[in-house]
Amino acid sequence: MSINWQAFGLTIELALVVSAILLAIGLPLAYWIAFSRWRWKFLVEAAVALPIVLPPTVLGFYLLVALGSRSPLGRWWQSLTGHTLAFTFTGLVIGSVLYSLPFAVQPFAASFSSVDRKLLAASATLGASPLRTFFRVVIPLSVPGLVTGVVLAFAHTMGEFGVVLMIGGNIPGITRTVSIDIYDQVQASNYAAANAMAVLLLIFCFAVLTVVYALHRRTPKQESWTIGPVN
Amino acid sequence: MxxxxxxxxxxxxxxxxxxxxxxxxxxxxxxxxxxxxxxxxxxxxxxxxxxxxxxxxxxxxxxxxxxxxxxxxxxxxxxxxxxxxxxxxxVGYVLQDLALFPHLTVEQNVEYGLAHLPRAVCKRRAAAMLQDFRIEHLQRQRPAEISGGERQRVALARALVTDxxxxxxxxxxxxxxxxxxxxxxxxxxxxxxxxxxxxxxxxxxxxxxxxxxxxxxxxxxxxxxxxxxxxxxxxxxxxxxxxxxxGFENIFDATVESVHEDRGTMLCRITTRRALGGETGSSLLLETPLIRAEAGSPLRVGIRAGDILLAIVPPTGLSARNVIPGNLVSLEQRDVIVSVRVNCGIEMEAHLTLAARDTLGLMPGKEVWLVIKTHSCHLMQR
CATH class of the missing domain: 3.40.50.300 (P-loop containing nucleotide triphosphate hydrolases)
Known part of the structure; x- marks a missing residue:
């Protein structure tokens, strides 16, 4: 079996980096979505959800334009580093973060919203700042939603194709991910190689999801957590 | 603080x-x-x-x-x-449904408001408070694992420990x-x-x-x-x-029907509110104590459910001035008393003992008579 371990390793690296970044920017964004009372909040929610419905090629196309040497962003990056963002690993990360954003932010925001507001009120009356309340109450009670968000973002990045094709191209070791490799092998009629990679991706994704769902078996118990006098 | x-x-x-x-x-x-x-x-x-x-x-x-x-x-x-x-x-606040932190132990809940203190002080004060409220044996448990009364104690301790x-x-x-x-x-x-x-x-x-x-x-x-x-x-x-x-379970709107200064009483007609406002008089007249009021003036009558006697035959030879026939609508046992609702033009609530219920063989639909003393009718302004 000819497995392209380089493409596989690159894909996992990309998915890990993207999940970590989404965890970092997704938490504050989801917190804002869950708790802000800004009247135009729905606009932001719609924008965050866009990648779910847009064809990846549309997102990829605009990213390519935005990251290219003709855009201010692209020029600024080029003056800083000497090369464009398009067709680099960093460009791939930026594209993947945007593409997988709703898959992380929506479960985060949903689990934040479901935390009983009375617990937040109780925390405040006990002298806790909003930040302390967030880390001591909101986050611990949202763990299932956070795990779901990170895993979805990871899995979604593992399997992405259109955005990578548009802004990453097909450079071995830099932007050639598993899905691109499979596509390439099929184009070249190397069905055995394509099959090897496809099976590997299938088994890996199934294994990751299995572990997550197995860990999730605890959630029904957590959902019945009691905060009050009901007996 | x-x-x-x-x-x-x-x-x-x-x-x-x-x-x-x-x-x-x-x-x-x-x-x-x-x-x-x-x-x-x-x-x-x-x-x-x-x-x-x-x-x-x-x-x-x-x-x-x-x-x-x-x-x-x-x-x-x-x-x-x-x-x-x-x-x-x-300000210490124990919310209506307590809002204990479900993911923290009893001890961690009580220590929550003391985070600004040095660790040792925090531990000491929380321990003293747990002891004061007799929940120190629960310190490692989570709110879901303890009883309702224990949760109340935890919520009180958590609010009070912050001084x-x-x-x-x-x-x-x-x-x-x-x-x-x-x-x-x-x-x-x-x-x-x-x-x-x-x-x-x-x-x-x-x-x-x-x-x-x-x-x-x-x-x-x-x-x-x-x-x-x-x-x-x-x-x-x-x-x-x-x-x-x-403790007036029965409160009715009424108007003064007639004043009998010679007897020291008044007759009041119970009225019911109409859906679109205004009132209609019912057929029910109550003899009440005399107050300074004229015929036609509106007032309110309150009767404690425990002051009403219940009879299953028309009672005679009583000093009580109000004997009202009606039909038993429902019985509900609350702890050691039985609350019965009787329809006598309006619905009244009376409280009986379990023994009285059993001896009288009360059940919904039964014809009963309510006996109410004049001075059990308390008049209020409206």
Missing amino acids: PAELKPANPTLSARIRKGFPSAERVFSLDIDFSAAPGFTILFGPSGSGKTTLLDCVAGLATLDAGQIAVGERILFDANAHTNISVAKRG PCVLLLDEPLAALDAATKSKILDDLRRWNQAHRIPILYVTHSREEVLALGERVLVMEQGRIIAQGTPHEVLRAPLQETVAQLA
């Missing part, structure tokens, strides 16, 4: 104006009161604004106008744009049986003797008012309609809410 923040004379004083424009009804809070150290009971029907009042004091709700202060320390002043944040008010300048309790004992309730009340009273701070205590329960009451504020529709010691408030129950507090 640091000692220098603690006012020497910690009386809570509040002037609260707050409107809630909503589609269904307009509700507003319009309240002036002060609460000295000790228990101040807030009593009133649901929707009268008790919880909102507590939320305003805690800072969870913002006033439209007014001022809230503890001693000299201003917590909120609309004119001066002072609004100390919830976290910095130093608040005011304590707000929103029906803290509502879900508990009488024995547990009185034990917790004892602990709370004991704590209050050691730490004299104003305690606002919301309750629906008459027993709690009488057990705790140093002072009662009776609320209705966002206003305080009566205040004083429980005794003072109950002695002259002029309003319906107070009447409910005094």
Whole structure:
């Protein structure tokens, strides 16, 4: 079996980096979505959800334009580093973060919203700042939603194709991910190689999801957590 | 809270104006009161604004106008744009459903409000408080693993350990049986003797008012309609809410039909409110004590369910002046009393013992006679 371990390793690296970044920017964004009372909040929610419905090629196309040497962003990056963002690993990360954003932010925001507001009120009356309340109450009670968000973002990045094709191209070791490799092998009629990679991706994704769902078996118990006098 | 923040004379004083424009009804809070150290009971029907009042004091709700202060320390002043944040008010608040942190142990819940203290001090104070409220054996348990009464104790301990300048309790004992309730009340009273701070205590329960009451504020529709010691408030129950507090399960609108000064009584016709406003007289006439009133003047009659006798044959040879025939609608056992509802043109509630129910063979549909003494009919203004 000819497995392209380089493409596989690159894909996992990309998915890990993207999940970590989404965890970092997704938490504050989801917190804002869950708790802000800004009247135009729905606009932001719609924008965050866009990648779910847009064809990846549309997102990829605009990213390519935005990251290219003709855009201010692209020029600024080029003056800083000497090369464009398009067709680099960093460009791939930026594209993947945007593409997988709703898959992380929506479960985060949903689990934040479901935390009983009375617990937040109780925390405040006990002298806790909003930040302390967030880390001591909101986050611990949202763990299932956070795990779901990170895993979805990871899995979604593992399997992405259109955005990578548009802004990453097909450079071995830099932007050639598993899905691109499979596509390439099929184009070249190397069905055995394509099959090897496809099976590997299938088994890996199934294994990751299995572990997550197995860990999730605890959630029904957590959902019945009691905060009050009901007996 | 640091000692220098603690006012020497910690009386809570509040002037609260707050409107809630909503589609269904307009509700507003319009309240002036002060609460000295000790228990101040807030009593009133649901929707009268008790919880909102507590939320305003805690800072969870913002006033439209007014001022809230503890001693000299201003917590909120609309004119001066002072609004100390919830976290910095130093107000202890036990919310209606307790809001214990489900993912933390009992000990961690109690330590939650002490995070600003050195670890050793925090541990020591939490341990002392757990002991005071007799929950030290539960310290490693989570809220879901302990009983309702234990949870109440944890919630109280968690609020009190922060050494608040005011304590707000929103029906803290509502879900508990009488024995547990009185034990917790004892602990709370004991704590209050050691730490004299104003305690606002919301309750629906008459027993709690009488057990705790140093002072009662009776609320209705966002206003305080009566205040004083429980005794003072109950002695002259002029309003319906107070009447409910005094234990009148049966409250009816009525008009004076005729005045009999020679007999020292009046006849009052019970009226029922029509859906579109206005009233219609029923066929039911009650003989009541005489007050200064003219025929046709509106008033309200309150009768305690425990003051009504029930007979299964037409009773004769009684001194009681009101014998009213009716049909039994329902029986409901509450603890050791049986509450029966009887339709006699209007519905009345009477309380019997279990033995009386069994001896009389009461069941829905049975024909019965209600016997009510003249002086069991309490008249109120409306």
